[in-house]
Amino acid sequence: MNISGWIQLLLYIAALLLATKPLGLYLCRVLDRDGKTFLDPVMKPLERLTYRLTAVDPRQEHDWKRYTGAMLLFSLVSMLFTYAILRLQAVLPFQELFNPQKLPALSEHLAFNTAASFTTNTNWQSYGGEGTMSYFSQMVALTIHNFFSAAVGIAIAAALVRGIARHTAQTIGNFWVDLVRVTYYLLLPICLVFAIVLIGQGMIQNFKPFASAKLTEVVKAQVEKKNDKGEAVKDAEGKPVTEEQTTDTQSIVEGPMASQIAIKMLGTNGGGYTNANASHPFENPTPLSNFLQIFSIFLIPSALTYYLGRTVKNQKHGWAVWAAMFLLFFGGVMVAWHYEVAGNPNFTALGVDPADGNMEGKEVRFGIFNSALFATITTDASCGAVNAMHDSFTPLGGLVPLLNIELGEVVFGGVGAGLYGMLIYVIIAVFIAGLMVGRTPEYLGKKIEPYDVKMAAFVILVLAFSILGFSAWASVSKMGLPDPVSGVLTDGTNNNGPHGFSEILYAYSSATGNNGSAFAGLTANAPWYDTTLGLAMLFGRFAMIVPILALAGALARKKLIAASAGTFPVSGPLFTSLLVGTVLLVGALTFVPALVLGPVVEHFLMHAGKLF
């Protein structure tokens, strides 16, 4: 844990802190339908035109049921839109321009999985990126949800905050107005600038077919011989026959990458243009592009805490929530960084320099620190982009991203999703505090009643039910593809022993948490995995949002009560500690048994030199 890492960490924290208030103030204007912004001269006419063309009356506010209905219908329609494009990838017009690699359509289960994944802001990659998606699919089917799912998340957070701030009110906003304003005034303008900066760092943005480079040194390798059907040829003893393969060119990926990556990071989506995601040198060319990408993950979620404080007229509450998030973030970075630097004792035993840490699955230009930092941030938020392979992290280094997801990604969190997730923990925290002192819990002048606590508890239970339920199911039922040689069904894992279980647990955690990062050794592009993971994503998103919007509606209807000496303060160190404690106790305890079976036991086995 060297000095250079500490300096980079401080720089990151300082940048985040400095951006929180200005962007938070800007968010207040964006999320107010009458708010004035400096972009009005350009965007106001477009906004008005949009309302007219889509038959929306921006003056009309809705109750929580109508708001929820609009959100669900919009998600359904846009999900079908993406599914259709992915299935029709090979027959859409302008193939020369938009599909120069002549990639075939996606299978039913992969298209379902991907459409569910992008609609829910998960952006899990069962698909292989550059080898699966045409330029049109990347640019339209995927990018559209990078914007939509981010805007929907922010809209719901705003609706919940309005519910908290209002009293004796029936309405919580207009879904369409929130969607349009967030897209036009927040996401699109930042992305335009961000994408161009990323190109300056080396990211591609073109519509050319893949380039072919002549290699300086021809590569000769023995590969398994395949017959015309693509099956491995075997000799009389049943061993695969090998043949010499000569490679003299390198096929270089091209396409419209930068426009997609900007919103992928800013909208905490995380679905990669390439298979290797943000570790690919085109998708994350330099340490500066890396810094900007992780900065953009936390940018909006951090500013939303300021928006919360401002809107409920208790800025100290906003900062107290920010502080709780920050503490959980900082702790995660420390653990991940420590264990990746400490490395793998089995490497050291083989003669690898222990000073280099665990470099398997990491890039030299980022090194250990930036890989650990990125892994923590991408899972604190529901981003899921990766600049290093989490599957190859040390057991406890890899536990950090896994636990972050299982806590519900409330540490700054996904855009909007992080705030509404954390506010659920806030409700539970004040409820616990109320129980401890024997008073009816209050939150910002509102009584927290059984209905509210039920909704909050439902959200927490959805997470546990889906992650643990699906993981248990998959662990005992071989959901992977059949073994190519023997034809026996496999569980699709790339590693044996406890690490194989971790791969499955991580997959359903990531899907339910709408994260999208993976212990990527798991070959999830199989009918059962694609389908169950897709269901976990839909469940993890919508079974949470609906009770949250119901809670928003209930809070908005409540009467204000005056604060008294017995009111538990929702700001200051005591509240922050209680909130952190609630997240860790309620969130983590549920998953301790599963984590012990996976990463924890693997940690001890690794130190005992046991290999699988």
Next chain:
Amino acid sequence: MNTIIKDTLTSILATILLALILCGLYPVVVWGAGQLLFPRQANGSLLESRDRTIIGSELLGQNFSGARYFHPRPSAAGTNGYDAANSSGSNLGPTSQKLMDSVKQRVADYRKENNLAPNALVPGDAVTSSASGLDPHISLKNALLQAPRIAKERSISEDAVRAEIDKATIGRQLGILGEQAVNVLKLNLALDGSAPR
């Protein structure tokens, strides 16, 4: 019922309209700006030889196994490694027998190729595969350990090799960010004198 029909209609119209803006206009504007401001980067930072053949991208690693060349990190991309249309890490975990077997073999090969002592410490990046399988860089430590071999094979002085390493090394960006790294492709091309500088 009325509101469901109305909101469905709005959903369809909004999806189409926003798709035109976010998936049509926006990427095309970024494309135009990128091609105008940073044409080289926007097209993949391609390197060309003197006869204008594309010989790689300065951002993507390539396979080199000959003794005359600096060797990049092991790669899990594609069947032979460094397949730039199939980026991938090994995704092998810390208790994987397969990973340990590979690392053991790579450590032995590295010591033999570079004439190191049987107990010499081997740089971590030299024997582990990268996340993308396309890592263009190796650590400076790794490059310096390979330098004597290159000097011997090419019959040039070690100082000359070190000078080339120096030119292919990027420091921390802005003095702070990331890690020091040596671009293997650029280094090998410079040794061959085959890419225009």
